[in-house]
Structure formats: structure tokens, C-alpha cells
Amino acid sequence: MYARSVSDPEGFWSEAAERLDWMRAPQRIKDVDFTHGRVAIRWFEDGTLNVAANCVDRHLAEHGARTAIVWEPDDPSEPAQHISYRALHENVCRMANVLKDHGVGRGDRVVLYLPMIPEAAYAMLACARIGAIHSVVFAGFSPDALGQRINGCGAKVVITADEAPRGGRRTALKSNADKALIHCDDRVKCLVVKRTGGQTTWTEGRDVDLTAAMRAAATDCPAEEMGAEDPLFILYTSGSTGQPKGVVHTSGGYLVYAALTHEVTFDYHPGDVYWCTADVGWVTGHSYIIYGPLANGATTLMFEGVPTWPDASRFWQVCEKHSVTQFYTAPTAIRALMGQGNDFVTGCDLSSLRILGTVGEPINPEAWTWYNEVVGQNRCPIVDTYWQTETGGHLLTPLPGAHATKPGAAMKPFFGVQPVVLDPESGQEIEATEATGVLAFRDSWPGQMRTVWGDHERFENTYFQQYKGYYFSGDGCRRDADGDYWITGRVDDVINVSGHRMGTAEVESALVAHEKVAEAAVVGYPHDVKGQGIYCYVTLMNGVEPSDDLRKELRNWVRQEIGPIASPDLIQWAPGLPKTRSGKIMRRILRKIAENDYGALGDTSTLADPAVVDDLIENRMNKG
Ligand code: 6R9
Numbered sequence: 001m002y003a004r005s006v007s008d009p010e011g012f013w014s015e016a017a018e019r020l021d022w023m024r025a026p027q028r029i030k031d032v033d034f035t036h037g038r039v040a041i042r043w044f045e046d047g048t049l050n051v052a053a054n055c056v057d058r059h060l061a062e063h064g065a066r067t068a069i070v071w072e073p074d075d076p077s078e079p080a081q082h083i084s085y086r087a088l089h090e091n092v093c094r095m096a097n098v099l100k101d102h103g104v105g106r107g108d109r110v111v112l113y114l115p116m117i118p119e120a121a122y123a124m125l126a127c128a129r130i131g132a133i134h135s136v137v138f139a140g141f142s143p144d145a146l147g148q149r150i151n152g153c154g155a156k157v158v159i160t161a162d163e164a165p166r167g168g169r170r171t172a173l174k175s176n177a178d179k180a181l182i183h184c185d186d187r188v189k190c191l192v193v194k195r196t197g198g199q200t201t202w203t204e205g206r207d208v209d210l211t212a213a214m215r216a217a218a219t220d221c222p223a224e225e226m227g228a229e230d231p232l233f234i235l236y237t238s239g240s241t242g243q244p245k246g247v248v249h250t251s252g253g254y255l256v257y258a259a260l261t262h263e264v265t266f267d268y269h270p271g272d273v274y275w276c277t278a279d280v281g282w283v284t285g286h287s288y289i290i291y292g293p294l295a296n297g298a299t300t301l302m303f304e305g306v307p308t309w310p311d312a313s314r315f316w317q318v319c320e321k322h323s324v325t326q327f328y329t330a331p332t333a334i335r336a337l338m339g340q341g342n343d344f345v346t347g348c349d350l351s352s353l354r355i356l357g358t359v360g361e362p363i364n365p366e367a368w369t370w371y372n373e374v375v376g377q378n379r380c381p382i383v384d385t386y387w388q389t390e391t392g393g394h395l396l397t398p399l400p401g402a403h404a405t406k407p408g409a410a411m412k413p414f415f416g417v418q419p420v421v422l423d424p425e426s427g428q429e430i431e432a433t434e435a436t437g438v439l440a441f442r443d444s445w446p447g448q449m450r451t452v453w454g455d456h457e458r459f460e461n462t463y464f465q466q467y468k469g470y471y472f473s474g475d476g477c478r479r480d481a482d483g484d485y486w487i488t489g490r491v492d493d494v495i496n497v498s499g500h501r502m503g504t505a506e507v508e509s510a511l512v513a514h515e516k517v518a519e520a521a522v523v524g525y526p527h528d529v530k531g532q533g534i535y536c537y538v539t540l541m542n543g544v545e546p547s548d549d550l551r552k553e554l555r556n557w558v559r560q561e562i563g564p565i566a567s568p569d570l571i572q573w574a575p576g577l578p579k580t581r582s583g584k585i586m587r588r589i590l591r592k593i594a595e596n597d598y599g600a601l602g603d604t605s606t607l608a609d610p611a612v613v614d615d616l617i618e619n620r621m622n623k624g
Contacts, residue, residue: 006418009029009030009443012415013029014029017029017044020255020295022047023050026044026047026228028042031045034443035464039459042450043252043444044446045227050223051128051226052129054295055128064084064085064089065084066297066299067082067083068294068299069081069118069121071083071302071304072302072318073305076314076317081118091119092122093218095214096221097217098191101213102208104130104156106132106226108156108157109133109155110155111137111149111150112124113136113158114164114173115139115163115165116304117304123159124233124290125290129223134232134234135235135236137281138281139279140279140281143178143180144560147183149244151183151185152236152454153246157188159191160177160191160192161174162193162194166305168309178190188206189206189207189208190207191207192208192211227251229253231249232251240505243506245458245459246453247390247452248451249449253447254393256447258291258447259292261287262292262293265385265400266326267354272354273322273325274324274328275300275319276328277327287393289302303318313345316345319348320350326354328356329359330361331361331364332360332498332530335529336529353380355400356380357385358383360500361496362488362531363384363408368382381401381405382398383405384397384398384408388474391445391447391449392445393445395441396412396414397411398412399412406484408486409480409484410485413485414445417441417445418442419439421438422438423437424438424491427466433481433482434479435478436479438467438472439487440470441473442469444471475487475490476488495524495532495534504522504524506566507536507568511538513561516550517541520536520538523590523591534566534570535622537572537577537590538554538571538572539574546573554568554571555567555568570622573619576609577590578613579609586607589613593613593616596620598620
């Protein structure tokens with residue numbers, strides 16, 4: 001199948017597209033140009049469909065009573081919900097009608113800032129149903145970050161909830177949205193799900209009780225006929241420079257790819273209960289909680305809580321309670337749970353599990369082995385799925401039962417995916433089987449992003465400029481003697497903290513926005529649980545005294561500017577930063593110091609003032 005998928009992509013993908021219900025079946029399958037200056041990616045472009053109808057309506061006739069979503073709330077004493085495809089249809093239609101009542105239509109943008117509740121799924125599918133474009137903002141982002149994203153895509157409506165329960169605590173989402181909306185157009189409406197019933201302030205004329213409005217709305221709503229290349233969603237993600245980019249995914253190709261990868265990678269069969277622990281605020285939640293599984297008529301579990309509350313057995317309790325068959329999580333969660341000891345796992349009945357998955361960052365062999373032996377009891381294949389917000393779905397992964405697995409390797413390309421290892425300097429493909437270099441892809445797959453929202457030039461420059469004719473991933477990789485792929489991590493200024501992508505430039509600009517900070521440089525360093533931690537070198541304004549209180553103040557400042565996920569782990573006071581004579585910060589050196597690897601600093605002769613390096617080494621924070 002793989003050989004055919006690359007020798008006859010048109011044939012392969014036109015057959016794969018038959019898994020969807022099209023309103024008009026596509027005749028033109030693929031039209032792709034990776035040439036910098038005229039990058040264009042189109043799949044199934046003359047086809048029309050509705051994504052929500054594919055994820056909901058078409059399952060009604062035969063499987064209306066089947067559970068579409070199992071919802072497990074934060075608090076285990078609150079009852080779980082089993083939402084059938086029929087109930088899903090009703091709720092999606094109700095929400096779609098509320099959106100229409102507030103003037104939302106084809107092509108309009110809607111920002112979602114929600115907990116992991118069924119309404120998040122209803123909202124995404126309601127947008128898809130009426131042809132609106134959703135942009136989900138992770139509920140852990142700050143009001144500032146939310147405001148930027150509302151303005152960035154010119155959203156007409158924000159959908160949020162009063163509060164988000166997580167780990168027994170509550171985040172005041174509505175009050176965050178209030179703060180964000182101060183900086184947005186007055187016409188932006190705010191629809192509020194009543195999740196906890198907690199106190200909120202209300203702005204008449206702007207705020208709408210969505211729970212009540214849905215109750216009053218009609219239970220059917222026609223599905224718009226959309227072009228395959230009409231945008232389905234925008235999702236902001238971090239890059240190596242400046243502001244996060246709005247990654248744009250379209251309807252037909254994205255859904256074909258999300259559905260096929262979900263079925264094949266997880267060996268999904270009817271009757272399975274599939275659980276992906278991601279948040280819908282990330283791409284993994286989009287493709288592998290909502291779109292892929294629902295397009296396949298699957299039962300997908302949605303979890304509101306965290307792995308360690310009420311205690312570290314929660315994941316395994318949920319697996320037992322709902323007889324989960326496929327379990328898909330991130331290495332950071334596996335490492336955190338591994339550290340709590342095996343009793344939390346072995347006390348639960350995990351005999352229903354068949355396949356385990358990981359995603360988000362390289363998994364270290366110790367964590368892989370623990371996952372395999374303790375959770376999977378040596379009988380569940382582990383799929384280590386490598387992919388990105390930009391790629392829409394899995395690019396490299398072993399297929400369970402078909403491929404060997406190796407602890408820490410993402411193994412093989414998915415159908416239609418053609419990885420190459422490039423020499424980072426020359427940009428030449430390394431032909432030898434064993435190779436180390438940067439990871440790029442020759443040719444397109446249907447789930448690939450199409451553009452950066454409002455900035456196609458940035459799309460071309462980020463992914464197609466450095467290595468001509470390829471999609472460049474930003475990751476380094478190694479291909480071993482068997483031809484299997486190992487991801488070695490980002491080669492740009494993106495760091496991966498607990499599986500969350502962050503641009504070091506974003507943290508730097510938050511730091512320098514503080515009145516006491518003159519200059520800042522941020523790098524990643526190895527962290528036992530998070531994979532990478534955030535290490536900040538900070539130069540203070542003249543006359544400002546460094547102190548632990550100021551460290552705390554800066555940490556809170558960054559949390560406020562970006563969100564808790566961007567909290568600095570270590571802040572080192574740096575009287576000076578290592579710079580070239582032309583004033584460029586030499587991050588390579590800062591990275592080495594943060595990694596505690598200062599024996600290998602390399603060439604420091606181009607530094608303007610080599611003495612700053614000695615000072616930084618002497619006062620480094622990461623002594624471990
Ligand atoms: C899906 C997702 C993408 C970056 C990617 C890479 C890292 C993801 C990985 C992995 C090694 C894996 N990454 N999966 N590294 N092995 N199985 O995580 O999207 O948030 O955009 O992050 O994550 O560095 O470039 P996103």
C-alpha cells in the first residue's frame with residue numbers, strides 16, 4: 001500500500017477520499033507546487049462536502065444510538081456522559097442555530113476558549129456545519145494571548161465558559177475573556193457555557209448565556225455545502241520568530257487524512273473505545289479527539305481533568321471505568337506518572353487496552369519501556385506518532401502489528417508521506433540509508449496546512465525557503481541502518497515544554513516588556529519530566545537589584561503575558577550576554593551553559609567580550 005501511495009498518489013488518494021460523503025465527488029485530486037515564490041497546495045479542489053455532516057449526520061441512519069463521545073468530568077464523583085451520535089447531532093444543530101442568530105455565517109471566524117467539555121466538540125462541529133472557521137485557543141492561555149488571537153483572525157464571536165474545573169481547581173475563563181475583550185472590537189459577541197454556575201460579570205448586549213440559548217434553539221440546521229479547499233480552522237502555533245502563526249487547515253484533504261490516520265495508526269474497529277488525552281486547544285485534540293474519530297463513526301473519550309488528580313491513578317481508573325481500547329498520550333505525562341511508582345497502574349484493570357500511542361516530543365527509552373511493560377503489560381504495540389500542527393495528521397509512525405517498534409523511534413512514513421534527510425548545510429538529500437541531518441518532506445499529503453492566516457509569504461518563507469523544493473519540518477532526525485526514523489528535536493528556536501511548543505522569542509519579548517528588564521535570552525534545557533525546561537538569561541536595567549522576589553515577579557509576569565505553560569523554570573541574572581561583534585546573541589553558547597555542557601562551548605573567538613561567558617558559567621542555575 002505504501003509503495004502505491006507514493007508511485008500513484010492520485011489513485012491512492014482518490015480511493016482514500018471515498019471514505020467521506022461528498023456532495024460533489026472530487027475529480028481533480030492533487031495540485032501541488034512547493035516552489036518558493038509560488039507555493040500552492042490543493043487537494044480534491046473541485047469536490048464539495050460538509051465536515052460536520054461527515055462527522056455526525058452520515059452515522060445517524062445506522063448508528064444513531066452509538067456513543068460518539070464519552071465525557072469524563074474532572075471530578076470523578078460527577079457522572080460521566082455518554083453522548084450518542086443522535087444527541088451529538090441535536091446539540092451541534094442547536095449550537096449552529098445560536099451562532100447563526102448572532103450573525104455568524106460562511107467564512108466568519110469564531111474563537112473557542114473552552115474547558116474540555118462536550119460543548120467544545122459541539123462548537124467546533126457547529127462552525128463546520130455553517131461554514132464558519134474556528135480558532136481554538138487553549139484555556140491555559142492568558143487574556144493577552146486570547147485577545148491577540150481574537151484580533152489576529154478578526155473573530156465575530158468568542159465562545160467560552162464561566163469556569164474551567166481542572167484538578168479540583170477552577171480557572172475563571174469568562175473573566176479572562178472579559179479582560180481580553182477590552183482590547184477587541186466592540187461588536188465581538190461572547191457566548192458563555194454555564195459549566196459550573198460560578199459567578200461571572202455580565203456585559204449586557206455583548207454576553208449571551210449559551211446554555212440557555214441552546215435549550216431554546218431548533219434541533220435541526222442544514223449543513224452548508226463547502227468547497228474542499230474552504231478553510232475549516234485556524235490554529236495558532238509557535239515558530240522560531242516573533243508572533244505565533246495562524247496555521248490554516250482546509251476541509252476535504254484534512255478530513256480524509258485525519259480519518260485515515262486515525263483508523264490505520266490506531267487500528268480502530270467499531271466497538272472500540274478510543275481515548276486521546278490531549279486538549280482540544282492543540283492540534284492533537286482537533287485531529288484525534290474530534291475530527292478523525294468522529295469521521296470514522298468512532299467512540300471517542302473526552303477527559304476534563306488531569307492525570308494526577310485526585311491521585312496518580314486517574315488515567316488508569318478512567319481506562320478501567322470505560323474499558324478503553326486505544327490510549328494516546330504525551331511522553332511528559334508518561335514520565336510524570338512513571339515517577340509516582342507502579343502501584344497506581346497495577347491497581348487498575350487495564351485488560352481492555354490494545355494499542356498505546358505517544359505524541360508531542362521525542363520519548364526517552366526509559367519512559368517508552370515503562371509504558372510498554374507496566375501500562376501495556378508487554379502486549380500492546382506502542383505507536384510513536386511524529387507530526388505537527390502544520391501536518392494535520394501523523395507523518396511518521398509504526399503501524400501496530402505491521403511494523404517493528406523501537407523505544408524512541410517514530411519508525412516509518414505513513415501512506416503518501418516521503419521523508420528525506422537533508423544535509424543541513426548543503427541542503428542535499430543524504431542518499432545513504434544511515435543518515436543524520438534535518439527532516440524534510442518531498443511532495444504533499446492531503447492533511448498539510450495550506451497557508452498562514454493572512455500571511456502567505458510567511459508560510460513560504462518558514463517552510464519552503466531554506467531547502468528548495470521540500471517542506472522543511474524544523475526538526476532534526478536520524479535514519480538508522482534499517483531505514484527507521486528517530487526524531488532528535490527542533491533545530492530552530494522552538495522549544496518543547498511538556499509537549500507544548502513555544503518560541504523562545506515569545507518568552508523573550510514577554511520578559512523585555514517588563515520595566516525592570518533590559519535584555520533577555522531564552523533557551524531550552526533538559527528537564528526530567530517536561531522534556532525541556534525554560535531557561536532565561538536576564539539583564540536588568542541599570543540600578544535594579546536582582547533578588548529572589550524579582551525572579552518570582554518575572555515568572556508571574558510571563559505567566560500573565562503568555563500563560564502558565566510559559567512559566568520560566570530558571571532565571572539567571574546576566575550582567576552581559578555573549579554577543580558577536582555585530583551584536584548577535586550567540587545562543588549556541590547559552591544553550592550549552594543551560595545544558596550544563598560548558599566543556600563543549602566550541603569557538604568563542606568571535607565574541608565581542610569573552611569574559612561574559614565565564615561569569616555566566618560561574619553563576620549558572622542548572623548545576624544538576
Ligand atoms: C502533534 C504535535 C510539533 C513538534 C514537532 C516535533 C515534536 C511531535 C513527536 C515529536 C518526536 C514525536 N514532536 N511528535 N518529536 N517524536 N512522536 O505535537 O504538534 O504541537 O505542532 O508540535 O513536536 O518537534 O516539530 P505541535
